[in-house]
Amino acid sequence: MSRTSSRTAGRPHVVIVGAGFAGFQAARTLSRLTRRRVDITVLNPTDYFLYLPLLPQVAAGVLEPRRVTVSLTGSLRHVRLVLGEADGVDLDRRTVHYTGPEGESGELGYDRLVLAVGSVNKLLPVPGVAENAHGFRGLPEALYLRDHVTRQIELAAAAGDAETCRSRCTFVVVGAGYTGVEVAAHGQLFTQSLVRRQPLRAGIRPRWVLLDIAERVLPELDRRLSDTADRVLRRRGVEVRTGTSVKEATREGVLLDDGDSVPTRTLVWCVGVRPDPLVESVGKPLERGRLLVDPFLNVPEHPEVFACGDAAAVPDLAKPGQYTAMTAQHAWRQGKVAGTNVAASLGVGERRSYRHHDLGFTVDLGGVSGAANPLGVPLSGPLAGAVTRGYHLAAMPGNRVRVAADWLLDAALPRQGVQLGLVRSWNVPLESSSPELARVPAPEQTGHTDDKQAEKKTTEKKTSDKKTSDKSGDKNTETKNTEKKNQE
Structure with a gap:
């Protein structure tokens, strides 16, 4: 195991674990x-x-994938980047253990530590979900879904029977929160654009089903935002089924808890998130999996350790007795407070507690539609769509011109309906502690049947070719032996 350090004599060393909304802003x-x-x-x-x-x-x-990524080395000046996944924290030795991208181990020593590891997909004990569903927390999962949806529409168009066609062009999204609503809204528009150039069988259209156990979509947001989103989705033909969830998932479809069965090859899991498992290894009190901190984002009894974002249970000073929600807005603001308080602990400036003011929420429903309530003012339609995209451009720490250019091109030109196949199903398992990374297990170690069958056919073909070659070689050997005997 190697020990990695970049300490300069006389300078304190701060290690920030994670570069999501909280970690990036803290750095x-x-x-x-x-x-x-x-x-x-x-x-x-x-x-x-x-x-x-x-x-x-x-x-x-x-949007193209690189539009939503911002280079850490290009945007964080005078900050050193170490690539790796943290897998342990030793508070006594003040070290963070990690595994590098090529499997190597290392340690980082610190004088101050900021834990901003974020969250991962939330799993529920539903039979078949881990094997047949995919989450939506990282770039690999988004790339996989884009390819998968395109492939299913292409296979549906070429299907020999109506039943197969319908199941392939049916897409089920579980979880009608912020992510699930936007995935269903954008996905429906995407499949509509695909079938314009590749029509399905007569009378069959792409079907999107949005499920949630809650009584309404966007249950965590204002009722007016919820009603606007629900109205837009239903108008486009999305089946919104509240008070319903998945009882069992298979490769051929999902069984719902109301007894209904939906034949499908696509199950997108957006039921929520849970804190990164790393926080459990810290060995400090947790609140529903999140590390308990004080209003200054300090871990009790360890003034040198700070935590923020989805990994931290931060007291909500505006609502005594409660903790702030796991949202990007909170993570972004907490990261700024964490950076300020770390600097204060080193003699630069004064520390402050985390106190937030709700500025409203925005939901992008695709096309020109949106739902927003900036400063509590409810908006819908094109105006809400414009406000939503304006907010994202203002909030992004980079790539604003490229994002705006992609939006203009999308409004003027048809989308490209091609699958690149760069991310396969076994690369994005639902149960992953790092959804931002594409996993590369052997196909035979996964339960994803589509890719497994393709791999099996390839293996069988190679085996068949080898047997044919061996038989041919045996025949050649027999012929040579016969000729040799005749010569003798």
């Missing part, structure tokens, strides 16, 4: 305040910050 704030008087290291599995709210547009072919 940027700390770098700006300390002005190279502190060594800052960011430990992250990827070399980019991912702007998650625009991920549904990547899956729907509106």
